[in-house]
Amino acid sequence: MLVGVATLALATAAQAASKPVIALTWDDLPAHGPLPPGVTRVQIAADLLKAFAAVKAPAFGFVNGVQTEREPDSTPVLTMWRDAGQPLGNHTWSHPNLAQLTPDQFEAEIARNEPLLRAHMGTEDWRWLRYPFLSEGDTPEKRLAVRDWLAANHYRIASVTQSFGDYAFNAPYARCVARNDEAAIAELEKRYLDGAAAVADRARAMSQALYGRDIPYVLLMHAGAFDARMAPRLLKLYLDRGYRFTSLEKAERDPFYKTDRDPSLPPQPTTLEDAMKAKGLPVPPHPVDLAALDGTCR
Incomplete structure (x- = not known):
């Protein structure tokens, strides 16, 4: 669960640097993960938006339009997000992995989402893509083909430079609520916040090692029930x-x-891990053991 000594030393140096900034991004709107008993998608969104407003945090939401068909009751979430002044972008229609599609099929997935985004965003900028699974495909040719399409259609790619695997907490939480296991929920809360803190330190350590400064970080999150429960504490942590x-x-x-x-530019590393590898620097181990969550409340 802990990063190495060298990484911690770098993290200590990072803490002495100027204050870092972080952008919050939220995938899988309007519906992510299983619902605990008594919880609705609308309530999840309301709790998230309240937490953002309390700290005046921008929060970019990425939409899978298929969820408006699978869970019609989740559809108001998109209107709520916009009414709160938060933007929406494209996470493809049904969240496929580019590695399993041709570029044409993947581009069609992006385009299918556009009428929904246009309806909610109007004249504001919605042409940001968050790749499902953060996958740009299984071949360099596929990666470049999709990037060419994105450039031709005026898209930008929503990078990720911090992620502590928040998505993996939502299913265990739903199980624990169903079992009324408060001790297990408390343990999930601790793991969640400890993971966020450790990943934040790890990202800052890598940025300092690479550039001697903090880049502005982009945090990947998901609009799930446990995320909504934890949002006030998570934002306070940052x-x-x-x-x-x-x-x-x-x-x-x-x-x-x-x-x-x-x-349209030749792609360069846009994760800190890949940037470290490109410079021949050791990548610190990821500090969150998500596999340990699988047995929670089984």
């Missing part, structure tokens, strides 16, 4: 660790993200 909140658009103005802001 504030307590010196972070300020920013928008996705502002974060990706940093040169680190230039080939995701402009997919």
Whole structure:
């Protein structure tokens, strides 16, 4: 669960640097993960939006339109998100992995989502893509073909430079609520916050090792029931660790993200891990053991 000594030393140096900024992004709107008994998608969205408003945090939501057909009761979530002044972008229609599709099939998935986004975003900028599974395909040719399409259709790519696997907590939480296992829920809460803190330190350590500074970070989250429960405490964690909140658009103005802001450019590493590998630097181990969650409340 702990990063190595060298990484911790880098993290200590990072803490002495200027205050970092982080952009919050939320995948799988309007419906992610199983629902605990008595919880609705609308309530999840309301709780998330209340938490964002309390700290004045921008929160970019990424939409899978198929959920409006699978769970029609979740559809108001998109209107709520927009009414709160938060933006929406494209996560493809049904969340497929590009590795299992041709570029044409994947591009059709993106395009199928566009009428829904246009209806909710109007003249505001919705042309941001978050790749499902963060997968740009299984071949360099496929990656470049989709990037060419994105550039031709004026898209930018929503990068990810922090992720602690929040999605993996939502199913165990639903099981624990059904069993009324408060002790297990408390353990999930601790693991969740400890994981977020450790990943934040790890990302800052890598950024310092690479550039001697903090890049603006982009945090990947999911609009699930446990995320909504934990959102106030999670956002406080970042504030307590010196972070300020920013928008996705502002974060990706940093040169680190230039080939995701402009997919027509030859792609460069746009994760900190890949940037470390490209420079021959050791990548610190990921500090969150998600496999340990599988047996919770079984």
